[in-house]
Amino acid sequence: MSPRTAGSLAPLAGQDPGPADGGPLKVALLGCxxxxxxxxxxxxxxxxxxxxxIGAPLEVVGVAVRDTxxxxxxxxxGSLLTTDAMALATRPDVDIVVEVIGGIEPARSxxxxxxxxxxxxVTANKxxxxxxxxxxxxxxxxxxxxxxxxxxxxxAIPLLRPLRESLAGDAVHRVLxxxxxxxxxxxxxxxxxxxxxxxxxDEAQALGYAEADxxxxxxxxxxxxxxxxxxxxxxxxxxxxxxxxxxxxxxVTEADIASARALGCVIKLLAxxxxxxxxxxARVHPAMIPRMHPLAAVREAYNAVFVEADAAGxxxxxxxxxxxxxxxxxxxxxxxxxxxxxLAGTRGPDASTYAxxxxxxxxxxxxxxxxxxxxxxxxxxxxxxxxxxxxxGVSIRAVRQEGRGDDANLVIVTHIAQEAELAATxxxxxxxxxxxxxxxxxxxxxxxxx
Amino acid sequence: MSPRTAGSLAPLAGQDPGPADGGPLKVALLGCxxxxxxxxxxxxxxxxxxxxxIGAPLEVVGVAVRDTxxxxxxxxxGSLLTTDAMALATRPDVDIVVEVIGGIEPARSxxxxxxxxxxxxVTANKxxxxxxxxxxxxxxxxxxxxxxxxxxxxxAIPLLRPLRESLAGDAVHRVLxxxxxxxxxxxxxxxxxxxxxxxxxDEAQALGYAEADxxxxxxxxxxxxxxxxxxxxxxxxxxxxxxxxxxxxxxVTEADIASARALGCVIKLLAxxxxxxxxxxARVHPAMIPRMHPLAAVREAYNAVFVEADAAGxxxxxxxxxxxxxxxxxxxxxxxxxxxxxLAGTRGPDASTYAxxxxxxxxxxxxxxxxxxxxxxxxxxxxxxxxxxxxxGVSIRAVRQEGRGDDANLVIVTHIAQEAELAATxxxxxxxxxxxxxxxxxxxxxxxxx
Numbered sequence: 001m002s003p004r005t006a007g008s009l010a011p012l013a014g015q016d017p018g019p020a021d022g023g024p025l026k027v028a029l030l031g032c033x034x035x036x037x038x039x040x041x042x043x044x045x046x047x048x049x050x051x052x053x054i055g056a057p058l059e060v061v062g063v064a065v066r067d068t069x070x071x072x073x074x075x076x077x078g079s080l081l082t083t084d085a086m087a088l089a090t091r092p093d094v095d096i097v098v099e100v101i102g103g104i105e106p107a108r109s110x111x112x113x114x115x116x117x118x119x120x121x122v123t124a125n126k127x128x129x130x131x132x133x134x135x136x137x138x139x140x141x142x143x144x145x146x147x148x149x150x151x152x153x154x155x156a157i158p159l160l161r162p163l164r165e166s167l168a169g170d171a172v173h174r175v176l177x178x179x180x181x182x183x184x185x186x187x188x189x190x191x192x193x194x195x196x197x198x199x200x201x202d203e204a205q206a207l208g209y210a211e212a213d214x215x216x217x218x219x220x221x222x223x224x225x226x227x228x229x230x231x232x233x234x235x236x237x238x239x240x241x242x243x244x245x246x247x248x249x250x251x252v253t254e255a256d257i258a259s260a261r262a263l264g265c266v267i268k269l270l271a272x273x274x275x276x277x278x279x280x281x282a283r284v285h286p287a288m289i290p291r292m293h294p295l296a297a298v299r300e301a302y303n304a305v306f307v308e309a310d311a312a313g314x315x316x317x318x319x320x321x322x323x324x325x326x327x328x329x330x331x332x333x334x335x336x337x338x339x340x341x342x343l344a345g346t347r348g349p350d351a352s353t354y355a356x357x358x359x360x361x362x363x364x365x366x367x368x369x370x371x372x373x374x375x376x377x378x379x380x381x382x383x384x385x386x387x388x389x390x391x392x393g394v395s396i397r398a399v400r401q402e403g404r405g406d407d408a409n410l411v412i413v414t415h416i417a418q419e420a421e422l423a424a425t426x427x428x429x430x431x432x433x434x435x436x437x438x439x440x441x442x443x444x445x446x447x448x449x450x
Numbered sequence: 451m452s453p454r455t456a457g458s459l460a461p462l463a464g465q466d467p468g469p470a471d472g473g474p475l476k477v478a479l480l481g482c483x484x485x486x487x488x489x490x491x492x493x494x495x496x497x498x499x500x501x502x503x504i505g506a507p508l509e510v511v512g513v514a515v516r517d518t519x520x521x522x523x524x525x526x527x528g529s530l531l532t533t534d535a536m537a538l539a540t541r542p543d544v545d546i547v548v549e550v551i552g553g554i555e556p557a558r559s560x561x562x563x564x565x566x567x568x569x570x571x572v573t574a575n576k577x578x579x580x581x582x583x584x585x586x587x588x589x590x591x592x593x594x595x596x597x598x599x600x601x602x603x604x605x606a607i608p609l610l611r612p613l614r615e616s617l618a619g620d621a622v623h624r625v626l627x628x629x630x631x632x633x634x635x636x637x638x639x640x641x642x643x644x645x646x647x648x649x650x651x652d653e654a655q656a657l658g659y660a661e662a663d664x665x666x667x668x669x670x671x672x673x674x675x676x677x678x679x680x681x682x683x684x685x686x687x688x689x690x691x692x693x694x695x696x697x698x699x700x701x702v703t704e705a706d707i708a709s710a711r712a713l714g715c716v717i718k719l720l721a722x723x724x725x726x727x728x729x730x731x732a733r734v735h736p737a738m739i740p741r742m743h744p745l746a747a748v749r750e751a752y753n754a755v756f757v758e759a760d761a762a763g764x765x766x767x768x769x770x771x772x773x774x775x776x777x778x779x780x781x782x783x784x785x786x787x788x789x790x791x792x793l794a795g796t797r798g799p800d801a802s803t804y805a806x807x808x809x810x811x812x813x814x815x816x817x818x819x820x821x822x823x824x825x826x827x828x829x830x831x832x833x834x835x836x837x838x839x840x841x842x843g844v845s846i847r848a849v850r851q852e853g854r855g856d857d858a859n860l861v862i863v864t865h866i867a868q869e870a871e872l873a874a875t876x877x878x879x880x881x882x883x884x885x886x887x888x889x890x891x892x893x894x895x896x897x898x899x900x
Contacts, residue, residue, distance in 0.1 A: 042619065042761060052804040053618050053686070150616060156762030158608070158616030166600060166608030168503050169492065169782020236503070294768065297747060311492060312606030312779035315769035318744065319762065329762035332619020337799075346796040354502040 024059035025339050028094045028119075030085050030110055031101035032065045035124060035151075037073040038324035039098060039331050050332070054339035058096075062088040073324075089114045096338050098331060099123040104131055115139035115147065120342060122334040124151035124327055130225035130241040133232060137351040146347045148334035153226045154179050154303045156326035157319040158333075163233045163307070164349060170309040172234040175273040176446060179226040181301030181321045182210045182217035183249050183269040187286070188299050190257050191266055197252065209301045219248035220269065223284040227271035230305070231282040234273055236355035239282050245362035247285035256440050259372060259411060260288045262400070266296045270445060274365075279358035281365055288370055289446040296446075306446075363420040368397070368444040370413050371422075373429060374437040377408035381434040385410065388432065392425040393417070407436065413444065474509035475789050478544045478569075480535050480560055481551035482515045485574060485601075487523040488774035489548060489781050500782070504789035508546075512538040523774075539564045546788050548781060549573040554581055565589035565597065570792060572784040574601035574777055580675035580691040583682060587801040596797045598784035603676045604629050604753045606776030607769040608783075613683045613757070614799060620759040622684040625723040626896060629676040631751030631771045632660045632667035633699050633719040637736070638749050640707050641716055647702065659751045669698035670719065673734040677721035680755070681732040684723055686805035689732050695812035697735035706890050709822060709861060710738045712850070716746045720895055724815075729808035731815055738820055739896035746896075756896075813870035818847070818894040820863050821872075823879060824887040827858035831884040835860065838882065842875040843867070857886065863894065 064085035140147035189200035204210035265288035303321025514535035590597035654660035715738035753771025
């Protein structure tokens, strides 16, 4: 009896299913920066263990680099190095292409060519998967190849495989994650050492946690790409980067940090993927979370992702979200899986997008809000402010006012409200006479019952 | 080109690979207590989602129970109920047997019969897997069936799949876990509310966290079974329950809890699996861990497992470790995986025991120790006590002495030492004139650099 072909899993169709008995699985490495060098080193140092776990040895048959003469952190035989990444990616004898170049092109063209040739792909490329996972998955499905990318989100922390496989029998309703180590380090320094944003960024750069151009991290682009990937897998629906609402941490002030503390909270840059009645949403922004929440204890450059599912309840996954070692660990785990599949003549579960849920705009989001106002310190200010909230259907949970001469700080925390209602409230507050300025608006997440 | 057969993965050989095109995958449920009822409910409520994720619908064709007339938490058509579990487990049309009876017999005979018939198995049975996983895996391998048991350790927390697949390219060197919710609840109450052991146990029973006979939990048997399973997978070596050193929490006193607090620690029942130069070890015992360690923040009946791997660094997995919903979530995740494999005519990665490392006895373990002595409160006591430690090669890190009339409490914390040396020290201390009693000996785990 021959196995049947299923929607979500299919035996390899047509292309070379692997090496001849006893031969090695051939690996092409595209890119050899910090992660690539670590992957190469691990492939060599753990050769015996990997062969035992897969059932066949791995052989690196080429390493594509921009400059074959550049120094790198690992010794590689010169005959393996090439600048012709396309020729390497499409070599017919290659079983697995491992891509650690990053960015959309040339990675996209290289991987589509490899997949078209039936070669399985392991990649750490969050930008590419967040931009257009549908095209990548279609190419893999079309040739019966594997496409794995555990390293694209939160480094070594196993997340995509648990979401796709361990929780495949459950209904995930929320994912709340600290998925960018750079911004977590900065916000943690601001909270724990009273450092300003710029000084904390300098420190992150000095320690190698932030790049010379920190835009992708501090503006939330990196976290947004990861949110797109997480939402796609958690909700069985394709979510692209351009559907993820995004705010970075550059507007977070020392006053916000102090206000958070006064409210028993800490500020974190969160990637939030939620399922509601009308569809799903993915957003990245700084948010206050209660200090008792497990995510509040995630310090320095660590990452953690909180998953809420109907039957499983609340789960958290914690670990190092970046760096050569942790990222290489995730890449190698995928290589072992792809290698096993290759030998068995099968492929892993395909990207599951059967649910096709609508992706809602930020205006439909529902959460609590912290609003800090600079108001005149005289009687009769609170009433019109409270009326403005009421007019837009936003219910106030707590108010705190502190005088400072002529001015006062008025801090308002709302019950759960819809983003559009809150935005209308804030717009009206900005036009009111006793309100001199809306200093800050921050979402409050992770509260019990929220 | 036909796929080749590999050591670790093999296409189904000989038996029925699944239903005819379009037909459902047939599921037999063995046991219908709290977990079984929840599995049955989820299979029904999530029918459409599960079918989409697997590629074929699931159909429950029978539920084996002890008493078909007993009340249960879910409505089941009477025609599905049977008391003949063996007939159901070996029905030739069944694709997946799901076992949630627990205990070694009759579960073992039922599952071996199912596996022998080529039927894939999903089980939550930690006792069975810890007692003799080799026999179970051999039966699965022999017929090309799947054997999955994610629910056997830490309920819904994805652990076995991440260890076996996500970390398959890394070298795990330590697993440190809170894997028993009952004892964590009791120790947490003792620490946070000053409750005594027996009162905390009563509370746990009242809340349904502890069974009427709490022996398996409080004596550490439950945690030891999970330690055997975790060590086997983490170290690619078969580890049986009888190779796991075990101490329960019944000897933990309020004085120990207070001492832990004075040292900046909290006491947890830990399952510890370690790799050292000479081999591997698995042990379960109460231990002090620093309050700054992520495991110290695991409260109430929650579970968490800390994994340290060479490349990935420190990872933690946190969530509900028991209960119908969380356990059912893990069972259903495995059902989806097995269903996908069944349709694709393949099976998941086999138990990997290639490393075959020696399992070391507790006497070879190395850690720090807390030793509390009741000594005479007079000059000249500390010197001979310190000499006893030195004679056995155990280095002292800290000493604290508190007088209380004629007696004194002498608390000693050691540097890392070997268990055998510490045991010899404690034996000698017990015979020394100024030492009236050795009140307590506790291991100290989870310290930086340890």
